[in-house]
Amino acid sequence: MDSIHTILKNYWGYENFRPLQEDIIRSVLNGYDTLALLPTGSGKSVCYQVPALEMPGICLVVSPLIALMKDQVGQLQNKGITSLAIHTGMSYKEVMKTMDMANNSRLKLLYVSPERLQTKLFREFLPSLPISLLAIDEAHCVSQWGYDFRPSYLQIAAMREYLPKVPVLALTASATPLVQEDIATQLQLRDPVIIKGSFAREALSYSCFEEDNKLKRLANIIENVPGCAIVYCKSRKRTVDVCRHLQEKGITATYYHAGLDQEERSERQRLWTTNQVRVMVSTNAFGMGIDKPDVRTVIHYDVPDCLENYYQEAGRAGRDREKAYAVLLYNLRELEELEMQLEKKYPSPETIRKVYQAVANFLQLPTGTGEGNTFDFDLTMFCHNFQFDRSTTINALQTLQAEGYCALNESVYTPPRVQFICDRQWLEAYENQHPDKEMLIKALLRNYEGIFSYPAIISESYLAKILRVDKIVICNQLVELHQYGLIHYYPQKDQPQLLLLAERMKAEYVVINKQALDKRKALATERISSLKKYISGDGCRSLYIGNYFGDETMKECGICDNCIAKKKLTIPAARVCKDMLSLLSTNEHTYESLKKSLPYACDEKNIWDCIRILESEALIRVETSGMIRKT
Template identity: 45%
Template structure:
């Protein structure tokens, strides 16, 4: 197995694997179907990336989140590992060229969204690829019992029919017993190997506090616990307000949500990662794929809908294995709001149909067409156009996504890309005949190399303009003109939410919405909300044990560091201390009275406050009394 250690050292710079990683990698290399359950920050990607590099052929990675795909592809490329991603919003030509390059062995990793694997274009190309490994990331999405079910994940099993000898590794950070069984069944595992790292985090102290003034408590926590922090809230507007309030209160803070431009998100992330910003106030759009090991505190000002989501978000604290804190703040209205949110999240069936019909009208998609077509989408503009309530419309879109009719990416960014459609000889002839484009073409070739003839290359109009000392608008104008002349394909940057139709368009009246299925999903969400409520309101059970129990991990070993365990320890310490001090006090007072000062001096306690509390409690029960001169004595 020394070669996998060489790969780890060469590409990641690590000398050894984390617990379970080597066992998982070994199972994959033995071509066994493998399920890896590793907590957030447990190094899941290494478990398929290292064996894929040790095997012949390409590794196809199925992932539901565009942001996560892009992040992993960028990380691999930084390590000089050829990787590429296919997702909604790409042109057919881009997809075509990328898949061709995968067939010819140009890439080692192909990241693809589950919707794409159903397309004839992909299926035909994958038959010609030399595939070594199939990796299913966020595998809980395949289960209807999971908290983030994605119907297209059910199509992955068809890939197994095309690639019968290719092993599968499924990975997730959070899965209950039912979800684990579902993953194994739905992916048709043969003799499955299951590896599960304990969900317990020894260095992470969980707490939940009922607070009337959550902002005041937040400020107190941040004052007491130094270091980097994340504060999770629900609404975009609140991220900004809370970040501004913290800044005014003398704590370095910024805000983050899916509505920001890609440039804004990158700048804010970088400032936080490099500790120029201490606190990031964010919606749940923040954190996925961000590797910052020294986060000391994660605080939820608003409660998440599921314990799976809470565990993932809280787990971003203390990845460096040093002491860290995960705190949930709530008051009674939050608990009521959680339950009401689930009710609101399932609008009437007729409203869901109306929203779908409005989408089809908005993009002028005829019945029977539109399969995998993607469009920029602005919720407020769309809702206003068809006089739809924005909140209800949002939830209707989420239900349409659950049912597999659309994919709704609230945060989508695709950088500008170019691809030369003609060969070098034809390009030279064009340059000679069109001198006005010569300088730009030469600069593109100098900056991005010959790969622009074989695959779509990400470019920066800003960088090109700076090199040429011209305006960005002039670069964009010339690239658009070259696109019009069919010299190159110029796919300009996109930075808006996207809607992708994942089936052909149905007549809204006849679309096969599964009413019973939606009712079951609603009840599942209510059950998950109840689990969150039980977790935060429990007053006598170790928080870690509550989480372990939810994930079907049976343990009786209390963590010793959560708020419940610390309170129990404090009470036990006081009880022990009380009994020890009581005996000393009674011995010293036998047959005489002593002043309080003399008592304290004679006992010389490590904790004077606890001694005074003991005397006060003994006086309260009548075991000792105060004389008129203030001395203490034992009454006869």
């Protein structure tokens, strides 16, 4: 057993790598820039985590998903692998402490959000870090021609100046040939080794159903397919409504969206992961990094924006390679609305400048100030105050980020933290004067080690549970202790952050690349067209998806709804006619009873064609009552 197999066995407990993982790992260890396209659920993280343990120094991982970063750091630390993360939402002091630890410990993986790459502090520390590998997760985000462009990813290439001899591993699950080429260009990959996995999912059956009564069809699917399921909806309100409908049907379900606080999200995820509830009804906020292999069904209650999103989300079903189902429910009105949404996704330069001016007014920023500062940014209040559409605003801010003006990070979550800032003598005196706070103070000291030295992450819900009081009581008491000067209490922050990348200027001087904006819009129109063809087409759905992503090795799956329908139509008419005559020789039948009595599934048109053939040959007679008899 060589060293990488030993690492895999010792830390992950597996004897063998999944397909292509070893090829990717060996490419990286040989010092090659590598672009890896692995379908969702193929174990991309192992492709950089194993080399990180094999190579000296640190693997720097760039990831846009803060929750996933934290989850992976936690998992690695549980395996005894030293890992840290730096992301938007951390204070200057926290970043400094993390960078010091990275410099002065045997760190193996450092996760960084792309926004942090731009900061002066990180750039100052970077040359001193012993970086041996640069891994770019969700690498499709670097391409402005893709479906999930993140302007902050454009800063990654500049890091190669600091890390000229360090190999780069770019990983993605969903990139079209155009985007694959752009990834290599934007990341300045040098003669990259390109390793592509197959997009075939042998046990996953894709289906699309046009439905007016989606709730009825949804409940019917879940009742008829055993096992756990994910239902994707586009709005937070719909997740709640759909979840309640399923609960009323006696189906155990919960819902999940970004509007819930972190503890609530974690608890709902735990209930679903441990199979205490069968169905998770969610926005696309749920799913990244969820490695639950036994999901039997993924149902899209609403039409997704593009095939890239759909493939990633549908691919969370059947990772155990057992039979699973990906179902998309739609109606014609939704398909029409997809193109209408493009005006919101790609606002005009005039609209973008209006949003920029409104941001300056909202934050009360004078001209020539603000560069490098981060602000809490209440997006809902901002849109309400200036009467902007939320989607238009988000996309305008994304364009402003691409042009280097400001960056919005919607998924910032900072847990509540507490640090004692008084000495123990003062603390004892306070406890004697305020006995009602004594239990909370002792609970903090017993449960959070080092709370006098640095801010400790706490759980107000846990403290409330062990002290048998409401959470609001704990929060109020923490505020009182803070006001009295005993502690620094940093309440939970779950609010978007706006980072100014350049000093505030007059809106008329904001430069927007209209040509690039128009091209992105044109490509988005093409993606919608491809999605519509997928939904309405009668060919193999798995083959269509594979070809869309440039996989020319795909063959018809035989298990999607279209392939099954095609099989029904391939039963020879002569055989159907013969079997019908045999059935009618002993009994008269209605169309329905005849269809049910045939020893195979048969398409409605096929049956009626055969009835007409037999009737024209005077072998059967169809009565006005609908009864069919042999003559």
